[in-house]
Amino acid sequence: MIQLTRLNEVVFFLNPHQIEYMEANPDTTLVMLSGKRIVVKESIDEVRKRIVEYRRLIGAFKNEE
DSSP states (O other): OEEEEBTTSOEEEEOGGGEEEEEESSSEEEEETTSOEEEESSOHHHHHHHHHHHHHHHTSOTTOO
Protein backbone atom coordinates (compact mmCIF):
# COMPACT_ATOMS: atom_id res chain seq x y z
CA MET A 1 0.00 0.00 0.00
CA ILE A 2 1.14 3.54 -0.67
CA GLN A 3 0.37 6.55 1.51
CA LEU A 4 -1.39 9.46 -0.18
CA THR A 5 -3.15 12.66 0.89
CA ARG A 6 -6.57 13.88 -0.19
CA LEU A 7 -7.04 17.60 -0.89
CA ASN A 8 -8.68 18.00 2.55
CA GLU A 9 -5.42 16.75 4.19
CA VAL A 10 -6.82 13.29 5.06
CA VAL A 11 -4.05 10.69 4.77
CA PHE A 12 -4.98 7.26 3.44
CA PHE A 13 -3.39 4.12 2.02
CA LEU A 14 -4.10 2.80 -1.46
CA ASN A 15 -3.38 -0.45 -3.25
CA PRO A 16 -1.46 0.81 -6.31
CA HIS A 17 -2.30 -2.32 -8.29
CA GLN A 18 -5.88 -1.03 -8.52
CA ILE A 19 -4.91 2.17 -10.38
CA GLU A 20 -5.86 2.08 -14.07
CA TYR A 21 -4.33 5.45 -14.96
CA MET A 22 -3.51 8.92 -13.61
CA GLU A 23 -4.35 12.40 -14.89
CA ALA A 24 -3.20 15.93 -14.01
CA ASN A 25 -6.30 18.16 -14.22
CA PRO A 26 -4.34 20.18 -12.73
CA ASP A 27 -4.77 18.16 -9.50
CA THR A 28 -3.56 14.57 -9.64
CA THR A 29 -6.52 12.29 -10.27
CA LEU A 30 -6.20 8.54 -9.91
CA VAL A 31 -8.69 6.54 -11.94
CA MET A 32 -9.19 3.14 -10.37
CA LEU A 33 -10.04 -0.13 -12.13
CA SER A 34 -13.52 0.18 -10.59
CA GLY A 35 -14.00 3.55 -12.32
CA LYS A 36 -13.78 5.50 -9.06
CA ARG A 37 -11.73 8.72 -9.22
CA ILE A 38 -9.54 9.84 -6.33
CA VAL A 39 -7.97 13.30 -6.25
CA VAL A 40 -4.72 13.60 -4.27
CA LYS A 41 -2.27 16.36 -3.31
CA GLU A 42 0.82 14.50 -4.50
CA SER A 43 2.11 15.07 -8.02
CA ILE A 44 1.95 12.33 -10.64
CA ASP A 45 5.74 11.99 -10.38
CA GLU A 46 5.51 11.52 -6.61
CA VAL A 47 2.74 8.92 -6.91
CA ARG A 48 4.77 7.07 -9.56
CA LYS A 49 7.83 7.15 -7.29
CA ARG A 50 5.84 5.71 -4.38
CA ILE A 51 4.41 2.96 -6.59
CA VAL A 52 7.90 1.96 -7.76
CA GLU A 53 9.22 2.00 -4.16
CA TYR A 54 6.29 -0.15 -3.02
CA ARG A 55 6.80 -2.67 -5.82
CA ARG A 56 10.50 -2.90 -5.00
CA LEU A 57 9.66 -3.40 -1.32
CA ILE A 58 7.38 -6.34 -2.04
CA GLY A 59 9.75 -7.73 -4.68
CA ALA A 60 7.13 -7.63 -7.43
CA PHE A 61 9.13 -5.82 -10.11
CA LYS A 62 12.80 -5.75 -9.14
CA ASN A 63 13.98 -4.08 -12.36
CA GLU A 64 11.25 -1.44 -12.61
CA GLU A 65 12.42 2.16 -12.81
